[in-house]
Amino acid sequence: MKKIFLLLSMATFWVAMQATNIVSLQSVTTSPTEELQIDVSLANSDALTAVEVKIPLDENMTYVDESALLNTARSNGHIISAAEVDQELRIYIYSLSLKTFRGSEGVLFSFKLKLNEDPAIYTLTPEVVLSNKSGKSVVAKVEAGTITILSPKLEFVTREVNFGHVPIRSNYSRTITLKNVGTSKMNVKSVTIPDSRFVVSETQFAIGVGETKSITLKYSPLEHGSITRQLTVVSDAINKEHAIDVVADPYSINELHVGKVEGVADSIVSLPLTVKNMEPIVGVQFRFKMPNKLQFDDFELSPRTNNYIVLNSQEKDTLSMMLYSLSKTPMVGNDGEIGNLKLKLVGNSGYNYLRPLDVVLSNADEENMVSSTSQGWVRIKSPKLNCETSFTLPSASVTSYASGTYVIQNS
Secondary structure, three states: OHHHHHHHHHHHHHHHHHOOOEEEEOOEEEOOOOEEEEEEEEEOOOOEEEEEEEEEOOOOEEEOOOOOEEOOOOOOOOEEEEEEEOOEEEEEEEOOOOOOOOOOOOEEEEEEEEEOOOOOEEEEOOEEEEEEOOOOEEOOEEEOEEEEEOOOOEEEOOOEEEEEEEEOOOOEEEEEEEEEOOOOOEEEEEEEOOOOOEEEOOOOEEEOOOOEEEEEEEEOOOOOOOEEEEEEEEEOOOOOEEEEEEEEEEEOOEEEEEOEEEEEOOOEEEEEEEEEEOOOOOEEEEEEEOOOOEEEEEEEEOHHHOOOEEEEEEEOOEEEEEEEOOOOOOOOOOEEEEEEEEEEEOOOOEEEEEOOEEEEEEOOOOOEOOOEEEOEEEEEEOOOEEEOOOOOOOOOOOOOOOOOOOOEEEO
């Protein structure tokens, strides 16, 4: 039992002795696009003659040619060879005469890397092979190093701001979220958009590492027409100026509505036509499929269109009408009647619907600004006799009276 314990103790001691050769890489903090030097240290209890180090490199860093240098305090006529192959830095240190390195600790060699502008924390984990004077490999422990590239970096969580198809003369808002995906605090200096209809809630603020910030963009359109603008954020991030698209398709509400009216048969009624408009309207055009119980009589202008010219024509059952200003003077106001359609009621009772077709609400540039329409109706009132076509009296003797009830109804 004592023999087994002694063997285990010797094995543990041997492993511990094998783990006393340590290769460690320096950890460095730097700025983007810098060229930095990394020291590689060797603490060794064995007499070593050669070192082979392979270090995988991230795509954001490259080895600086001929930058690998031996520390003369530890070199003993050794040769160093270094090259980057397939994003791996391969370094070989050897002595043709198999001389051992001087000393047992300290920097053995250094090399330089060129970094790009992407802020991040990179770990350099080497694969190491150590050789003694007999050419045999000895156990090596490795300690990885880190490269911390300190810089804020801006990223838009919101890729595009789209206000969509919205009416003018109202207020709208959208949220824009920014994120600092860098490695140090980001200071936003300005948030701008070259259009006075847009207002940004905050234009100067700070965002911590890995944190987000939401701001509000308010929009108050005053005229129709699709637009695309760019919102630009200027900061101390590595990507100093960043922009996203802001799009909107504002439209104006310009509506033609047909009213409702009722009258008795053989009379003339006035059916009101109203326009609700946000644009200055200088002309109106529409047509109706006329029910056979209605006959066009006249059109009476309202104060909104007092000086307009009225044209009408009827072909079969289609009535076409046009109202316009020769001087392109917009109709007065933004809501109300533009006139009354005079109609003669030539049929019996019932509802007759009038839906405006091919509606044009024209501005001074002859653009059709109509956004919606609604139909109306004319109800004809007339008496209608409704009663039984026969009446039978109950049986009675010849010396008495027979009586019954007969109902006459105006339906």
